Amino acid sequence: MTGIVIVGAGQAGASLAAKVRALGYDGPVTLIGEEPAPPYQRPPLSKGYLLREMDLERLYLRAPSFWKENEVNLKLGAPVTSIHRSTKTVRAGGESILYDKLALTTGSRPRRMPARAGGDLKGVYTIRTLADVDAMAAEFQSRRRLLIIGGGYLGLEVAAVGVKLGLELTLIEMGPRILQRVAAPQTSDYFRNLHFSHSVNILENTGFDCLTGSGRVSGAVLSNGMKIPVDFVIVAIGVTPRTSIAEEAHIEIENGIRTDGQGRTSDPSIWSAGECASFPYEGRRVRLESVGNAIDHAELVAGNMLGASENYKAKPWFWSDQYDVKLQIAGLNTGYDRIVERKGDHERSRSIWYYEGGRLLAIDAMNDARAYMVGKRIIDAGQTVAPEHLADPSKDVKSLLLEATKTS
Secondary structure (H helix, E strand, O other), X not given: OOOEEEEOOOHHHHHHHHHHHHOOOOOOXXXXXXOOOOXXXXXXXXXXXXXXXXXXXXXXXXXXXXXXXOOEEEEOOXXXXXXXXXXXXXXXXXXXXXXXXXXXXXXXXXOOOOHHHOOOOEOEEOOOOHHHHHHHHHHOOOOOEEEEEOOOHHHHHHHHHHHHOOOEEEEEEOOOOOOOOOOOHHHHHHXXXXXXXXXXXXXEOOOEEEEEOOOEOOEEEEOOOOEEEOOEEEEOOOEEEOOHHHHHOOOOEOOOEEOOOOOEOOOOOEEXXXXXXXXXXXXXXXXXXXXXXHHHHHHHHHHHHOOOOOOOOOOOEEEEEEOOEEEEEEEOOOOOOEEEEEEOOOXXXXXXXXXXXXXXXXXXXXXXXXXXXXXXXXXXXXXXXXXXXXXXXXXXHHHHHHHOEEOO
């Protein structure tokens, strides 16, 4: 009997499977994951789980019994090797599985260093899966020397964990500043100063020529000629969407698996959701790497697979935890031409507001939950607030909701 088959058992796949059941679908549902573990949260891998403050069971998105109770056929440790559109089958774990409708929620994979640069040496890691973190756990011993390659949020989160565990840390960023791709200079300055205060050695405008060692990494030669000894290395230089099985099935690709506003791919029987999928957003095509998008997109696609015909109206939000600082982000800052910085209630509390032509695009809020909630409400409502009102320190942040006006 055919039914709904979901390829990828991460946050998006698990959310989609649960939603089709919640919406009353009573046909067969098969959720296929290549990892042996049931669906679990990924964000805590670089934080609570790496710190050993969260055990495995707390990572699970649902209790293992949920899948059986809801008659979801959970196939684990079964990588999908091919999609055959003409026969509506997928090949997974040596088995052919028929589908009526197929959802691709394959997520992303981390970028790795090439073998010629030492990327295949032992002691060189990426962080994406439970197995990745389990493999590196023994490395996190006090006074060991860790090199982090990449100054994005993941690299900075790992640095904060390393400090707590007593490591000696160097973080290198090839670009002129950390967080350059995702944040304004003011946000970069905030987090650079935060990590400097915890004795993290951050080197910007610094790449590396190669990692060195005989079998196992023991050092790095940086682009400025500096040679540093290391005990292990974590590569955090971003991710790429997992699209290979879609490409091989001749499904259209555009910065991920290309979908329409409802989540359909170029094959009307195949859908896609989560960070492997790109979709229309405010006149352009985007792909979002966040838990919020994985859940919201997958749940909308679940409804559309059952006939709802609704377009996805993304409301982007993200977060990062580093030391005692919680960063909360709402909106997308792409194309900003003006920044307004607003102080919060204490020294490490502030918010950065992004504008394009007088329109509010996004907010970064550091230890400022009130500013984040106000900014998110304004952005999600398609409104804006005049920069001069925002910059006025005499105005309480909540009063900005009364100042907000509809954007054109």
